[in-house]
Amino acid sequence: MTMEVPGRSRGLSCLLSYVSLLCVVLDLHFDGLFAASQAEIEQHLEMGKKLLAAGQLAEALSHYHSAVEGDPKNYLTYYKRAAVYLAMGKSRSALPDLSKAIELKPDFLVARLQRGNILLKHGNALEARADFEFVLQADPGHEEARGQLAKVHELEQHLQEAHVYYNRHNYLETIELLTRVIELSPWDPESRELRADCYLQIGDYSKAIQDLKPTTKLRNDNRAAFLKLSNLYYTTGEQEESLNQVRECLKLDQDDKECFAHYKQVKKLAKQLEAAEEYIKQQQYDDAIERYEASMKTEPSIAVYTSRAKEKICYCLSKGKKAKEAIDFCTEALQEDPRNIFILRDRAEAYILEDEFEKAVEDYQGARELDGENHEIKEGLERAQKLLKQSKKRDYYKILGIKRNANKQEIIRAYRKLAQQWHPDNFQSEAEKKEAEKKFIDIAAAKEVLTDPEMRQKFDAGEDPLDPENQQGGGHPHQWPFEFNPFGSGNFHFKFNFN
Known part of the structure; x- marks a missing residue:
């Protein structure tokens, strides 16, 4: 038999009363905190809505971030933040928010339809199909979901056929099919990369570049695309743009060995060509020739740089009044590039220096046949013809x-x-x-x-000027x-x- 101690009983009773009172106080306190938090969330949502309507997307996104942090179980908050991401053109960032909203509310058909549309544009046919089919199961009469599902079928069919033709090396047919694919899935980097490869196979470098450029943004840390673009620009003779692209690669990773090796090569060549052009502006033709000769040693395997250097050396020799050297060099350059109007022009000028006017006229006529709209060539031909006519009269030289x-x-x-x-x-x-x-x-x-x-x-x-035929108004003062x-x-x- 246990005996109750009067003092202890009273103490325990007081303690229980105190705890009950404390719990009531704490409940009231947390209720107040929760109420304040909900008010702040509503304020963030309202501000986000207003800023989104005003087009202040970054500020709106900041408020939606705060709302999500304050109430991570609210599916509408995620959906609204996804809307801001989409308005900013950040579809990949919108996808996790849409998925979270669907996770919290599986029957949220608007979010499923939105996610399906994004997945379709990214070329993810399988997951897009699942979203559209879910919407149609819940609402069989949903026209947009039905139409988008038909696009998924079309996408899958075109992709399958494109790969068949690509494996058969039928690149033109592959390009045609991939063009339809890209219309349906403009944010799919793989289709653009495959079409770029087809353009490369048929030698259309400019269109390959057009396809590769968007992939640098469609993939995260796409150093491979930047390097490929740099190589393509380099191959086509656009060394400055090549330098820009390889720098973008190094911004992503300054220790990338392939990008750094290519960067050194392009930078060296670009520096030589830039120096040569500057020397031409200053009429320091011998120095310019030296730089162009150096550029041919730096890059001997790509024809566009060799042809350009020879064209410019021909120009420098002609402008530098080294007529015989210019004629010999320009003639050699024309054997490799017979349709180059600038080499023909510069050899014509060298022939004029040597008083070989008939040959000068012949070169200018050849250049004009290649480009009848070139004003400089037209003027040069007229001058050469005058000099030829003049040479049959009196030549002061x-x-x-x-x-x-x-x-x-x-x-x-x-x-x-x-x-x-x-x-x-x-x-x-x-x-x-x-x-x-x-x-x-x-x-x-x-x-x-x-x-x-x-x-x-x-x-x-x-x-x-001393020929009476050329004088007007009472004769020449001399x-x-x-x-x-x-x-x-x-x-x-x-x-x-x-x-």
Whole structure:
């Protein structure tokens, strides 16, 4: 028999009363917290709705994040956040939220239909089919679900046929089928990659690039696509864009060995070509040639870079007045690239420097046949034809026995030598004097034209500034007769009067 101790009984009774009171207080406290939390969630949802309507998507997403954290069991909150992701174009981020909403409420048909549409666009036919079929089981008359299910069947059929044709190496038929697939599943990277491969097989690099570009965003950490794009741009001669793409690969992983090795190659070539172009702008043609020769050593296996370098070297030799070297080099370059109008143009200019006007006309005519709309080629042909016509009359360069690229000192030196040789006072008989007088006039005229920048420019363009046929309005200010002293001293005085 147990005896009750009066003091202990009273103490236990007090303790129980205290605990009961504490529980009531705590219940009231947590009820208040819960109520405050629900109010905050509703506020986040309302703000998210308003910001979404205003197009402030990032701010709306932030509020929906807070709402999901506050109430992780609310299927509508996940669905609304998924809507924001879709508005931002982030369909992959929307899928987990839609799936969570469906998990919390399996009969949420709107979410299932939305998820099925996204899965179809990503090319996931199997899972898309399951969503559309679920909707139709719950609502057999649902027209959108029925139509989307038909698209799933079409997608599966086209994909199956595309792979059959691809394995048979029938790339054109495969491209046609994959085009229909991509219309149904525009976010499917595999179909685009396969179509890109088909374009590569038929040599259409530009369309292969168009297909590969979106895959860099359709796959996470798609370094392989960036590297492939870089290689394609490099192969087609777009080294700067190639450099941009391989840099994107290295942003994802700076230690990627394949991307880094390719980056070094492209950067070296791009730097050489950029330097060469800069030297051309500065008219430092020898330095430009050196860089182009270096670029051919850096990349000897891709024809587009070799052809471009040779085209530019031809240009530099011609512009640098190295006529014979230019003719030889340009002729060799044309054997590899006979339809290059710029090489034809530059060889024509080199022929002009060598006074081979018929060949210059022939080159310009060949270039114009290839590109009849090119204004520079048209002007060059007209000038070459004028020079050819002019050469059959009076050629001041030939008279002085100098090259077309002779400078002023060389012109004056040649003039003085010939003027001294053919001065009429040096001859005795009347016939010799008349012959010398004729030559002397031509020599003086040559010096007159070629030492005057404006007149020389006209002559180089195919117009003789001393030819009466080319003069208008009362004659040229330098027209004969005139009195001159060929040596600039008092040794010779000879007055010409042809009246």
